[in-house]
Amino acid sequence: MEGSSGVRKGAWSQIEDNLLRDCVNLHGEGKWHLVPKRAGLNRCRKSCRLRWLNYLKPNIKRGDFSEDEVDLMIRLHKLLGNRWSLIAGRLPGRTSNDVKNYWNTYMRRKVHSHKKDNNIEKQADEAKPIVKHHEVIKPVPRTLSKTSPWLQGKFVNSSKVGVSEEGATSISGSAGNWWETLLDDKEDNAVNNNNTCFFGGADGEFNLWSEELTSIDCDFVTQGESWSDFLLDLQG
DNA sequence: AACCGGGTCAACCGCTAGTAT
């Protein structure tokens, strides 16, 4: 099974797995464009990377998702939307592909059954108030330039938070990690009409994704971690 | 036993972001 470019496609054989595993063990992860050559595989770099990440990598957990994992997944999906890699990053041993597949199968099924239930209870529901719709909160990427004071530790202390003409929030300075106080200072941070906070530098390079962080149960921020860890992941 | 339909999951595709030149 070869593609038009002569690159092999389709299911991986045991021999290919071994070659790839040996190669990664020898040279380490990364430089995927070199892996096919190094490993002697007639596969494209994407295929090699995916095979490693989703199947060969040590500590990959296989089998059913536990209740805890599902619960966590639901919460994270509520927060992040279809950011499978980020969600998977919070589920040790799970890959983004696993999470995505699980969501697309089990969850769809759940939704369907839920809809069924809803139809049965429709009459009763009509008497109830409409449940508030939950928007999926998608983080907006922040662009950090190399010359950014944030990265150079030049960010000076200030508790002032200003609002630009556009209605976006800008911080003129901060002590330590600004995100540490993100939740604590929610009241202080001006929020625009879209419920989105914009932390704008002078060159407009900072856009902070918004949300009702405090309204979300935070128990997926695992023990020994803080929101800063979580938010740093989002940057990645 | 043969067929069919649905579910599952590995893998591919297309796209974007980041980086080097």
Place this chain on the structure above:
DNA sequence: GATACTAGCGGTTGACCCGGT
């Protein structure tokens, strides 16, 4: 700034499996 290249992501596809008829 433009271009080329690589890495990584999410959406989608297709092969395989399994249970029902």
